[in-house]
Amino acid sequence: MTKYVGILxxxxxxxxxxxxxxAVGRAAQGVHGMHVxxxxxxxxxLMQNRTMRLEGPxxxxxxxxxxxxxxxSRDKPHRMAVGGQELDMxxxxxxxxxxxxxxxxxxxxxGGTQRSAYRLAQKGLNIVTLxxxxxxxxxxxxxxxxxxxxxxxxxxxxxxxxxxxxxxxRIIVVxxxxxNAGWLALGAGIAGGADVIVIPEIAYDVxxxxxxxxxxxxxxxxxxxxxxxxxxAPKDADEQDGADDACYEAGSSMSAELRRLxxxxxxxxxxxxxxxxxxxxxxxxxxHVQRGGAPSAGDRLLATRLGTACATLIDEGxxxxxxxxxxxxxxxxxxAEVAGRRRTVPLDHxxxxxxxxxxxxxxD
Ligand code: F6P
Numbered sequence: 001m002t003k004y005v006g007i008l009x010x011x012x013x014x015x016x017x018x019x020x021x022x023a024v025g026r027a028a029q030g031v032h033g034m035h036v037x038x039x040x041x042x043x044x045x046l047m048q049n050r051t052m053r054l055e056g057p058x059x060x061x062x063x064x065x066x067x068x069x070x071x072x073s074r075d076k077p078h079r080m081a082v083g084g085q086e087l088d089m090x091x092x093x094x095x096x097x098x099x100x101x102x103x104x105x106x107x108x109x110x111g112g113t114q115r116s117a118y119r120l121a122q123k124g125l126n127i128v129t130l131x132x133x134x135x136x137x138x139x140x141x142x143x144x145x146x147x148x149x150x151x152x153x154x155x156x157x158x159x160x161x162x163x164x165x166x167x168x169x170r171i172i173v174v175x176x177x178x179x180n181a182g183w184l185a186l187g188a189g190i191a192g193g194a195d196v197i198v199i200p201e202i203a204y205d206v207x208x209x210x211x212x213x214x215x216x217x218x219x220x221x222x223x224x225x226x227x228x229x230x231x232x233a234p235k236d237a238d239e240q241d242g243a244d245d246a247c248y249e250a251g252s253s254m255s256a257e258l259r260r261l262x263x264x265x266x267x268x269x270x271x272x273x274x275x276x277x278x279x280x281x282x283x284x285x286x287x288h289v290q291r292g293g294a295p296s297a298g299d300r301l302l303a304t305r306l307g308t309a310c311a312t313l314i315d316e317g318x319x320x321x322x323x324x325x326x327x328x329x330x331x332x333x334x335x336a337e338v339a340g341r342r343r344t345v346p347l348d349h350x351x352x353x354x355x356x357x358x359x360x361x362x363x364d
Pocket of ligand 1: 012074110133134135177178179230291
């Protein structure tokens with residue numbers, strides 16, 4: 001019997017989403033004879049029943065395209081902004097699913113999407129998810145697509161910043177995305193030869209970083225590159241937050257979270273390092289450039305592997321799972337083991353060991 005499959009992408013966009021959509025769509029249609037439709041703008045499109053064709057020619061020419069052709073949003077089924085209110089629209093989404101007589105819904109996304117998808121699976125929908133995020137922090141998979149591309153972008157930014165930092169004898173503090181996981185900053189920091197890397201998993205001590213920079217200076221290297229994961233925090237974070245309020249207008253309602261998102265703590269770190277080392281500092285916030293543009297070859301390959309495996313699982317009737325990358329292969333992992341968990345960098349991870357072994361200061 002012909003199966004009907006829906007696909008949506010949710011959360012922040014990420015390179016490789018179109019490659020994954022193409023893989024699911026082509027394998028579902030070409031190998032298994034299924035019909036595939038897309039829902040626009042993540043769970044919002046599922047709620048509003050806004051669909052698009054994801055078959056035949058629509059899947060051509062998208063392997064190399066950045067972003068996501070159906071669009072995405074950060075909406076969550078159980079907390080959807082509707083008419084000025086936040087409502088649980090899960091049942092409306094179940095109705096949309098049923099109205100299309102879907103046999104399965106494929107949700108492509110990061111940690112938040114895995115949680116939302118699990119919620120829909122608990123309502124009886126046949127869900128299969130794929131792990132995508134530049135943060136690389138989805139639980140139970142070796143890696144997520146989007147990460148490799150962002151790693152390349154951040155690394156080449158560090159490469160470029162080296163020559164200007166060197167020429168001006170400056171400290172350049174580079175903020176790298178990753179939310180509350182340090183994979184991207186650590187990976188790019190190692191690959192781009194950062195002198196200091198600070199990540200959320202290791203609370204940093206400004207004086208230790210300043211010492212490391214001064215040591216370099218005494219050794220004749222009058223510049224330093226400091227790679228800062230956006231979620232990194234100092235050891236005395238609470239005190240610092242209080243002190244930092246002085247930097248913002250009196251009465252400002254800017255929350256600690258918003259300050260983090262606008263590079264507040266990175267700016268503060270740069271200022272502190274300038275004060276303590278006497279070296280001029282500059283800040284570069286890489287921001288969304290890390291998520292934009294064509295996916296790397298590695299992400300295209302990973303997205304294609306996961307996407308085609310997803311179509312096979314739907315054909316077999318295996319639902320309620322995320323297609324995880326496991327070595328050279330893939331493995332279905334129950335959503336219950338993925339939802340609500342986050343994969344941060346373990347302190348005994350080989351990247352941490354290697355970074356220290358080549359003399360990189362990790363802020364501790
Ligand atoms: O999860 C991906 C990510 O790029 C994070 O690294 C970052 O913290 C966040 O999304 C930014 O979100 P937005 O695009 O909604 O500003």
